[in-house]
Amino acid sequence: MDEEPEPEPVVLAPTVMMPMPGTGRGHLNLATSIRSLRLRSGLSQRQLALRMSVPRTYVSKIENEKATPTLSSLERLARALEVTVPELLSGGEKSRQDEISELVKDQFIAEILPFVSQLNGMQMSSVLTQLRDLTVRPRRTA
Numbered sequence: 360m361d362e363e364p365e366p367e368p369v370v371l372a373p374t375v376m377m378p379m380p381g382t383g384r385g386h387l388n389l390a391t392s393i394r395s396l397r398l399r400s401g402l403s404q405r406q407l408a409l410r411m412s413v414p415r416t417y418v419s420k421i422e423n424e425k426a427t428p429t430l431s432s433l434e435r436l437a438r439a440l441e442v443t444v445p446e447l448l449s450g451g452e453k454s455r456q457d458e459i460s461e462l463v464k465d466q467f468i469a470e471i472l473p474f475v476s477q478l479n480g481m482q483m484s485s486v487l488t489q490l491r492d493l494t495v496r497p498r499r500t501a
Contacts (some may be wrong), residue, residue, distance in 0.1 A: 390424045392447060396440045397422075410439035 397407050397418075404422070408415040413435070420426040421436075428436060437447045462468050478486065 389427065389448065390422050392449070393418075393436060393440075394422045396442060396447065400440055402440075407436075407439055411435045 397404070402410075404418040405415045408418045411418070411432070413432075417426070417432075421428050421432075433444055433447060437444045440447065463472065475483070
């Protein structure tokens with residue numbers, strides 16, 4: 360497969376950090392976000408580069424903060440990692456409230472939720488053990 364030419368990266372000066380408005384933190388750590396999403400997807404740099412149609416070295420430069428991807432490269436990265444650009448920029452991390460809302464939408468979780476607060480530590484441990492056993496060694500039905 361012919362590789363497309365490497366997009367022209369934007370090189371960052373290592374000492375320049377622009378604060379993100381309202382976060383009180385330094386620059387968004389895009390490199391860590393991309394690496395985290397890539398590893399979570401079980402992809403090597405080469406596999407991600409193939410999905411993006413760029414050289415592996417380009418992915419390496421981005422992950423090692425030697426280059427910042429262009430907007431079109433961000434879009435290609437997001438597509439290749441099967442996330443949206445905002446998810447890519449946030450590292451794919453959902454807020455705790457988003458995770459809770461998503462969990463409560465599950466019918467099983469919604470049904471057991473009222474009972475969980477009534478269990479003591481030993482009972483919770485017992486329920487978890489039983490759930491693990493059910494998933495590891497499913498019972499046969501006749």
